[in-house]
Amino acid sequence: MRRHHDDESHEHDRGLSYDLPVLARRRMIRLMAGAGVGAALVPLAGCTADATSSSTSAADCATVPEETAGPYPGDGSNGVNVLKESGVVRRDLTRSFGDSAGGTAEGVPLTLTLTVLDAGSGCADPRKGAAVYVWHCDREGGYSLYTEGVTDENYLRGVQETDAKGQVTFTTVFPGCYTGRWPHIHFEVYGSLRDATRATAITNTSQLALPKDVCDTVYATEGYERSVDNLGRLSLESDSVFRDGHDQQLAAVTGGVEKGYTATLTVTV
Template sequence: MVSKTRIARRQFISTTLALGAALRFPASAQAAENTSNSALCRLSAEQEVGPYYIEDALLRSDITEGRPGIPLLLNIAIVDERRCSPLANAIIDVWQCDALGIYSGFTKQSALPQGLPPGAPNFEPPPGAGDRHGEPPPPPPGRPSDRLTFLRGVQRADAQGNVVFQTIFPGFYPGRTNHIHFKVRVAGNAGDKSLSGEHVSHIGQIFFPEELTVELMRNRPYRDHRIQRTTLSDDGVFVDQQGAKSIARVRAFDHSAVANGLRAQIVAVVDPDAKPSPARRSPGAFRG
């Protein structure tokens, strides 16, 4: 008898090949190389890293760990802005919340009551803060509280600058719309599996079309999330940090029922030697 795990793996591989055919990056790279002033070679917008990044994520393509949600194959294609060509062998970190807004490593802190914004890194509230005059509890600290690793992973880009992650469509939490974080690091020795000591050249967030997201949130387990969702236009990171330039191209697996699964692509144009400046945030805002 063939196990369900083997079947699921086989389906993922075949679907990934289909994704490569449908959203393959080399055509975009070739167009960029053939057009010196192409928009494909303009640096991508940067967004803040947020408080939930954890170093030393697992080297893997499937990051779901059985977390429920609408399947999502995420293709991140990296372009070298200086040469207007694919950036091979770059290291790509991704991390995101699950369908109910929970980040691994921060499961207690990110399970927030309704109306409480996510916290800033290294925020340490004074004793007794947030319990007077009906004030909300303090935001969570930026230090991990558990060793869970769901919806986190790292890959090296192939010769065409591509990585593909098997994940789920992200949920949301108070103050933030649906999004996925990613970080681009310039690779050193391709044989070095430690992924340590690499130069960070880009920090970004991936957003999704609002109309599509509204439709997806009507499905379980997303609709079991009993808080009001923050829309793109109300999300401070999206509005203040050029999020409109970071909306993924998305299509359904079977071109009909989006709830059956999605494939998405984002192209990130980076300067491998650059050091990202901290993305600006509105005063007093807590973001994740």
């Protein structure tokens, strides 16, 4: 039987006190890499926006805080590295790929679109040819590659290259809510698809928050029962990651349970 987050005190995100050593190590690796190639970290900014928009005004180009990737990024910084595996570049994240067990993540359908903009242009120009790696937990709160019961799976993880509008779109499922963390989706931005599939030179790391009203509706459906109690003990203001401000990380979400939801967020690098 698969264990859940509140059944095992050593599993998954447990707040900044647990994640900070991971984040510190990741930042040190990036700084060392930057010193070797002359690269520099650049600020990450973002705003909730219509996914069809390819630009925004400088006044709306608000900085998004860089966040911890958590203990289970699967990018090689904390053990397993899925980014170098054939098949990781994909739109549909619901199925495992390659030499995995080949399972499929169940849940309410979610289409996620991130629009990556260029900070140097005041958020006016899209970043064509960048790459975004996305990962999140399943409806039961488990992370593929790490959580007992799904260590042989690699679903709900994938990379795409941004198009001419600076956009990437993933087909996935609505993530569950596990003990101690607000419902969220992790993402990393890379300068290019080549960088992403080599798991090197991460530009920025952040997290996307999902709105409460949508979470309440989704968690009332079959398979998300544990999320109801977990969400009831949380708020965005008390979450270890989003409590210092979440306005620029809260996705705009539309749709419904039967046909699925669409989440959009604009981020600037």
